[in-house]
Amino acid sequence: EVLLLESGGGLVQPGGSLRLSCAASGFTFSRYAMTWVRQAPGKGLEWVSAISSSGTGTYYADSVKGRFTISRDNSKNTLFLQMNSLRAEDTAVYYCANNKEAFYDSSGDHWGQGTLVTVSS
Amino acid sequence: DIQMTQSPSTLSTSVGDRVTITCRASQRVSTWLAWYQQKPGKAPKLLIYKTSTLESGVPSRFSGSGSGTEFTLTISSLQPDDFATYYCQQYNSYWTFGQGTKVEIK
Numbered sequence: 543e544v545l546l547l548e549s550g551g552g553l554v555q556p557g558g559s560l561r562l563s564c565a566a567s568g569f570t571f572s573r574y575a576m577t578w579v580r581q582a583p584g585k586g587l588e589w590v591s592a593i594s595s596s597g598t599g600t601y602y603a604d605s606v607k608g609r610f611t612i613s614r615d616n617s618k619n620t621l622f623l624q625m626n627s628l629r630a631e632d633t634a635v636y637y638c639a640n641n642k643e644a645f646y647d648s649s650g651d652h653w654g655q656g657t658l659v660t661v662s663s
Numbered sequence: 664d665i666q667m668t669q670s671p672s673t674l675s676t677s678v679g680d681r682v683t684i685t686c687r688a689s690q691r692v693s694t695w696l697a698w699y700q701q702k703p704g705k706a707p708k709l710l711i712y713k714t715s716t717l718e719s720g721v722p723s724r725f726s727g728s729g730s731g732t733e734f735t736l737t738i739s740s741l742q743p744d745d746f747a748t749y750y751c752q753q754y755n756s757y758w759t760f761g762q763g764t765k766v767e768i769k
Contacts, residue, residue: 589758
């Protein structure tokens with residue numbers, strides 16, 4: 543069974559930082575691209591960032607480019623999202639998802655349960 | 664950037680009804696289109712990818728069609744478990760989601 547378990551969310555002040563993690567199991571993590579998607583309270587889904595299976599390719603939405611960094615540790619089956627210079631509009635549930643292929647522009651597959659990030663003073 | 668527009672935003676319907684949701688892309692995405700179902704407080708669940716390929720375990724009452732810029736999700740006979748919000752997603756270039764269609768009880 544595929545499991546994706548996000549952690550690291552919480553309350554942070556504007557301008558602060560958080561590092562999200564996504565622990566993966568039940569599939570060969572190193573073979574698949576991975577993606578972060580967020581959902582603001584009561585809103586729709588927004589693609590945030592993606593990383594290729596090897597980690598050499600990283601991609602970002604314009605709204606987070608220069609502030610967020612995606613990375614992965616294939617030896618530990620874990621995906622990360624380092625979030626700096628956080629803003630109120632970054633408040634959302636952050637989901638990790640595995641892609642169906644090794645490259646970033648492939649369909650999503652399984653999703654984690656999400657972790658809530660709240661940016662507020 | 665590719666924009667995705669779903670219609671309708673809300674659908675009031677009954678068990679047993681045939682439901683159709685439309686998704687339009689601002690530019691051609693070939694058949695790189697997926698559909699997700701999301702229930703309150705839960706993660707999205709993949710239903711269909713590559714326009715019409717049913718994800719394993721998804722009931723056959725769900726189907727998808729289309730190509731280029733116009734796509735459709737059809738539920739042939741709505742079941743009580745199907746009341747949820749549905750999102751289309753293009754993955755021709757990065758990911759973009761539609762704004763969602765809430766299927767609610769009439």
